[in-house]
Amino acid sequence: MRQTTVILKKDLREALRTGAFYLHAGLALVIMAVVGVRALGGVIGGEIDALIEQGLAPAEVVSAIEPLMGTTLVMLALSLMLVFCLFGTAQNLTMEKTKRSLESLLCTPLSLKQVCLAKSLAIFVPCVVFGLILAFAAVAGTNQLFLAPRAGQSVMPGAASLTAALVAVPLIFFFFVTLLVALQLIITRVQWVNAVLVGLLAAVVVPLNYGLLGSGLASQSIVFVSLAVAAALALLTLGLSRLVTKERIMLNSKG
C-alpha cells in the first residue's frame, strides 16, 4: 500500500504541474456555471414557479422540489467527475505510456495490481474531490440565485440523495476509472479509448441528466440505480482485468 501511495502522490504532483490540469479545471467550472447553475436554476426555478402558482405553501414547495434537487446533485457530481477525468487526468497515463516511463515502472518490484490501483487512484482522487466540491457549490449557487428568492428558503437534497452523491457516485466513478485504466493499458491507440468514452459521455450521460431531471426520479431510487450501475461496472472491470498483463501492456505501448 505504501508504494501505491508513492505513485499516487507522484502522479498528483505531476498533474498539478501541467497546464492541461488547470485548463480542464476551468472547463469544469464553466460547465458548473453554465449547466449547473444557469440551466438547473431555470429548470428547478420554473418548477417552483409552477408549484407556487398551484397555491402550494412554501414548506410544501420545498418538500416537492427536494427529490429534483437530489437528482441534480447526483447527476451533476457524476458529470463533473467524468468531464474532469476524460479531458484532464486520464491523459496522464497516456503520456506515461507513450513516453515509456510505464515500462520502467513495470520493471520495478511493484506488482501489476499495485501499478493499476495507483494509476486508477491518481485519476479518481482529484476528480472526486473536484466533482463533489463543484456539485455542492452548484447546488448552493442555484439556491442562492434562483430558489431562495422564489421559495423563501433554500432547498437542500435529502439524505438519500446525499448518500448517493457521496457514496454511490464515487463508487460508480471508481469502477469507471479502473475500467478506463485497464483499457488504456491494453489498447495501443489510447487516444481512441478516451475519444470513445468522451463520445459515450456526450451520447449517454448528458441526455440521461436531462431525462432524470425531467422525470424527477425519487431519491431512494437513485441510490439503488447508482449502486446497480457501480456493480455492473465492477463486474466489467473484473472481466477485463484478466486481459491486463505486462506482456500485453508492453506490446501495446508503441505510442
Next chain:
Amino acid sequence: MAQAAVALDNVSKTLGGRPILNNISFVVEQGDVFGYLGPNGAGKTTTIRVIMGLFPPTSGRALILGKNAGSDDARQRVGFVLEADGLYENMTGYENLDYYSQIYGLSPTAKGRRIDEMLEMAGLGDRAGDKVASYSKGMRQRLALARSMLHDPDLLILDEPTAGLDPTGQLEVRQTVLDLAERGKTVFLSSHNLDEVQRICSRIALIDRGEIKLSAQMDDVRSGETSLEQTYVRLTKGGDR
C-alpha cells in the same frame, strides 16, 4: 558455488504467432560484464524483457540470481537502463531518483544520502534541481544509470546505454560500467557497439534471428584468428533483420 546472475535455459518466445527467441540458453556468472550482441531485430530487447519479467517465456526457464525472472524478489535485485530511459520530464533529476528510491523501499534516512551519492556519481549534483526536460541526452542517460543503482542491485541490465551519446558521454558511461564491475556488480550490456563490448566486457553472446550464435569469453575471442568484427559479420551475415 555462487548462483548465476542470469541463467536462460532453452527459452523460446513467440509473439503474435511469430517466433522471436528460439531455444536460447546462456549463463551470466556473478561479477561478469556480459556483452549481448546482435543486429536490430535479432531478439536482444525481447531477451531483456524476458529477463526483466515483462514477457513470460513461451517455453524454457529464465532465472535471475536463482529466482524466477518474473518474481518481485528477482526484480528487487536488478537495476536497469532500458532503450527508452523512462524518466519523468516534468520532474527534476532529484525528484526522479526520490520517486524510485521510495518504490524500491529505501528508508527515509538512507534515501537522501543514497540519492546524493548517485547524483554525485552521475556528475549531476549541480543540476539535480532542474527539470529532466532541460537535460541533454548524455545527462539523461547518466541519470537513468544513477536511478538503476539507487537500491544497490546485484545485477544491472543495460540496453544500449551509449546509443545516441557523444564520444565524451560514451566514455563516461563506459567508465561507470567498469567502476561497477570493479565493485563486483554483474553487468548485462546489450549493445551494437563492438568496440565498446571489446573494451569492457569479459564475456559475450551473439544472437541472430532469435538464436544464440556465439557464447564465449572475450579473451578467447581476442586471441582467435579473426577479429570480433569479422566473427560478427560472418555469424550474422551482415545486417539488421
